[in-house]
Amino acid sequence: MTRGHLNSAGKLTIRDVAGRAGVSPATVSRVINGRPDVSEPLREAVMKVVRELGYTSGRPSQVAGSGRTGLVGVTLPLIHHSYFSEILAGATEASYEQGLSVVLSPTLHEHDREVSLMERLARGVTDGALLILPEESKEEFIALHEQGYPFVIVDPHTPLDERVPTVSADHTSGAREATAHLLALGHRRIAVITGPRGWIATEERLRGYRSALADAGLLADPTLQIESNFRTNGGREATAELLALRDRPTAIFAFNDMLAIGAIQGARDHGLRVPEDLSVVGFDDTFEASITFPALTTVRQPLAEMGRMAVTQLLRLLQNRRIEALHVQLETKLVVRDSTAALPSNGR
Numbered sequence: 001m002t003r004g005h006l007n008s009a010g011k012l013t014i015r016d017v018a019g020r021a022g023v024s025p026a027t028v029s030r031v032i033n034g035r036p037d038v039s040e041p042l043r044e045a046v047m048k049v050v051r052e053l054g055y056t057s058g059r060p061s062q063v064a065g066s067g068r069t070g071l072v073g074v075t076l077p078l079i080h081h082s083y084f085s086e087i088l089a090g091a092t093e094a095s096y097e098q099g100l101s102v103v104l105s106p107t108l109h110e111h112d113r114e115v116s117l118m119e120r121l122a123r124g125v126t127d128g129a130l131l132i133l134p135e136e137s138k139e140e141f142i143a144l145h146e147q148g149y150p151f152v153i154v155d156p157h158t159p160l161d162e163r164v165p166t167v168s169a170d171h172t173s174g175a176r177e178a179t180a181h182l183l184a185l186g187h188r189r190i191a192v193i194t195g196p197r198g199w200i201a202t203e204e205r206l207r208g209y210r211s212a213l214a215d216a217g218l219l220a221d222p223t224l225q226i227e228s229n230f231r232t233n234g235g236r237e238a239t240a241e242l243l244a245l246r247d248r249p250t251a252i253f254a255f256n257d258m259l260a261i262g263a264i265q266g267a268r269d270h271g272l273r274v275p276e277d278l279s280v281v282g283f284d285d286t287f288e289a290s291i292t293f294p295a296l297t298t299v300r301q302p303l304a305e306m307g308r309m310a311v312t313q314l315l316r317l318l319q320n321r322r323i324e325a326l327h328v329q330l331e332t333k334l335v336v337r338d339s340t341a342a343l344p345s346n347g348r
Contacts, residue, residue, distance in 0.1 A: 014097040021049040025097040072314065073121035073129035075105045075114055082286040083256075083303065087132055087154055090307030098315060100127075111135040122149040128318055130310045133157055150317035152310045157199045165317070165326045167310045171201050174299035174332030175208025175253070178281045181297070181334055182251045183216050186343035187279060191224040191249035193238040193259045202227075205255050205283065224249055228259055235262020236269070243270045250343055251279040257289045260296055264339065275341035285335050294338035302330045 018025045023046060031038055031046040038046075072095055076084045092102050103126055107114040114135045121129050128150035134157075136144075142161050144151065153166045160166065182190050192209055195202040210220045226241055228234035235254055239262065242249055254260035260282030267278045274280050274294055282289060285300035309328055316323050 013099045017046070017049050017053060020053065021046050029093070029096060068127050069125065070100055071103050071126045072100050072311070073103045073105060073126040074132065075107050075117055075129065075134060076132035077107050077109045079104065079106055082288060083284055084132060086286065086303035087307040090304030091130055091311055094308040094311035098311065107135065109135065115140065118144065122147065128314050130154055130307070130314060150314060152313045152317070154306055154310045157201065159200065162326070165313050165323060167306050167313060167328045167330070168200070169301040169306065169332050170329045171204035172208040172211070174283060174301070174334070175205035176212045177332070177334045178253050178283065178299050179209045179212035180215070181336065182253065182279060182281060182340065183212060185279065185340060187251040188218065189224065189247065189249040190251045190253060191226070191242045193226050193228050193235055193252060193254045193263060195228065195230045195255050197227055202255060209253060230256050230258060232258045232262040232265070235259035236266040239263040239266025240269065243267070243272070251281070251340070253281045255283050257282040257284045257286045257296060257298055260298065261288060261292050264292065275339050276344070279340040281340060290337070297337045297340040298335055300333045300335050302332070305330055
């Protein structure tokens with residue numbers, strides 16, 4: 001590749017530099033950003049290729065005059081929440097590797113605010129967008145799609161039109177694995193604290209939970225299913241309700257880590273120990289899962305990879321290339337820590 005040679009997208013990117021230098025895009029990113037965790041010989045080799053190719057960090061000069069802004073919009077409910085920040089970290093790193101800059105637009109879970117932000121992003125401010133857990137309706141997304149504005153939805157919370165590209169985790173498989181883990185420990189009274197009814201995450205995780213129970217020859221007990229709000233206070237309140245039952249559960253599968261942390265707090269409120277008296281499993285594997293006490297057994301969603309995959313899908317749209325799978329589901333993994341244990345011999 002000679003100086004100024006472009007890739008198939010018409011832009012010189014970090015991947016082009018990495019390919020020429022024989023290193024990973026992440027290494028090129030560390031060199032360009034002056035990170036100290038790169039050896040001096042490797043740094044010089046990468047910078048030599050940067051100079052040869054005429055690569056400019058940030059938005060590449062080749063964007064100018066191409067009809068593109070080099071900007072990608074990202075809407076998300078909250079920036080500080082660890083769930084969203086993990087997805088955002090993967091998306092921004094992947095965007096940077098492709099020479100794209102990100103325009104962040106927090107929506108605060110407000111529908112009207114999100115619609116207003118999307119109108120601005122689609123008005124030529126950005127080339128396309130990633131929408132993380134968006135609030136718009138199916139009809140609003142169809143209208144946006146028919147306008148020709150490229151976008152990819154990460155973790156949709158309600159069912160969408162088949163034409164709208166999405167990236168999510170395999171909720172059903174993850175929930176089945178979490179429930180099977182509790183069953184293997186001897187638990188049979190396994191309660192679930194779910195998210196709002198109708199959300200994809202709620203319905204698919206319920207499907208996985210019931211499937212695992214059925215495999216063990218058990219039917220789901222409706223008294224052991226509490227709908228909540230995906231927040232810590234909701235987990236605490238739902239746990240109080242479950243522990244007030246005459247035949248209380250010996251384990252709780254909470255449908256995200258915040259609910260699970262709330263369940264641990266609720267158990268302590270009632271003088272119970274986790275996991276000695278009550279086992280608790282979460283879903284997400286956010287930062288909080290590893291630092292709460294006891295450390296939380298949970299289902300890991302590949303959050304950063306979901307962000308990266310969404311950028312890959314969006315780039316294909318921007319390049320008018322065919323997307324092989326419009327709806328990508330990434331694999332989950334159970335992470336066993338300290339909040340689950342075998343059912344005591346007395347069944348409590």
